Amino acid sequence: MTSLKFELIAELKLFTRKKTNEKRQAKYLQACKTLKSRLVSQGKQAEAKEIWCLENALLAQNMYIKFINLLRREKFYKAWCLLEQCEITLGNLKRHFPQMLSQEVYLDFLYHQVPLWQEVFPYRIFNSTEFLEKKILCSTCKSPITPRKFCGHDKGEIYDGEICYRIIEDFEIVGFAMVKNPVNKYSVPFKTDENGKTVDHYDYKCIKMIIRELPTLFYWWEINKTFDWHRRIDFTETLPDDICPCGADRLFKDCCSSKPAILTPHIEIVPLRKC
Structure with missing residues (x-):
């Protein structure tokens, strides 16, 4: 255990100098799985939890590196x-x-940068499915969870080297909505062209600016929010049914389209220090 634990910590400390390597990651994940199984069989729950923590820290790091590569x-x-x-x-x-x-x-x-990156993306409204959960199981013991029956395993706790979550085995869709704070952030609505092909109509200029201006993307930065006035003529490409650029979450035609000038949110990226 000690050997793999220190090997994982050493790997995590190389975060800003490494590139994602699928084979290398798969090797570590398999080693973690094998070790956790052995530790659990020996009744060493705390040690199995330590390996789970390091394993998931490695996953988070590699996801972030892949995220940066996709941005580029x-x-x-x-x-x-x-x-x-x-x-x-x-x-x-x-x-x-x-x-x-x-x-x-x-x-x-x-912890600091992930929510900031989410904030500079242009997605503001999301699709959301409303559903009624009919049958819920515990991932650890597979027991049914009801208001009157609890198996004793807390959601989000670590048991046998794995996180406990709830499995929705049966559900009924009861509605759909457009929301600002969705459970699933991937539910981004996109426009379609006359042939039914999905069109990405969002403006990613803020993200492109960050990629272009920061000396490295392994850099701490903050957001300073202000407002700027713009002439109406600056929004000739904004369609009447687009969301108003003033940030009021209303259609442009129902909000600021007739105004001679529009006050819009402005984001200033403040570099702090190298990671």
Whole structure:
């Protein structure tokens, strides 16, 4: 256990200098799986949890590196979806990973930067499916979960070297909605052209600016929010049924289209320090 544990920590400390390697990651994940199984069979739950923490920190790091690579290739929606997976992994980790080690393996950096990256994406409205959960199981013991029946395994806790979650085995869709804060951030609505082909109509200039201006994307930065006035003529390409650029979440034709000038949100990226 000690050998793999220290090998994983050493790998995590190379975060800013490494590239993703699928074979290398698969090797570590298989080693973690084998070791966790052995530790659980020996009744060493705490040690199995330690390996789970390091394993998922490695996954989060590699997701972030892949995210950066997708941004550089301007695969913005794919990058967004991967960033959500990274966010979920970090959320699972935060309550379990030792705080004194978080800075050494760059988790503090990821905790800080992932939500900021999400904020500079142009997606503001999302599709959302409303459903009624009919049958819920515990992932750890597969027992049914009801308001009157609880198996004793807490959601988000680590048991047998794995995180406990809820399995929705049966559900009924009851509605659809457009929301600002979805459960699933990947549900981004896109326009379609006359042939039914999906068209990415979003403006990624803020992301492109960050990629272009920062000396390295392994860099701490903050967001400074202000507002700027723009002439109406600057929005000739904004369609009447587009969301108004003022940020009010109303259609342009129902909001600022007739105004001579429009006050729009402005984001200033403030570089802090190299990671």
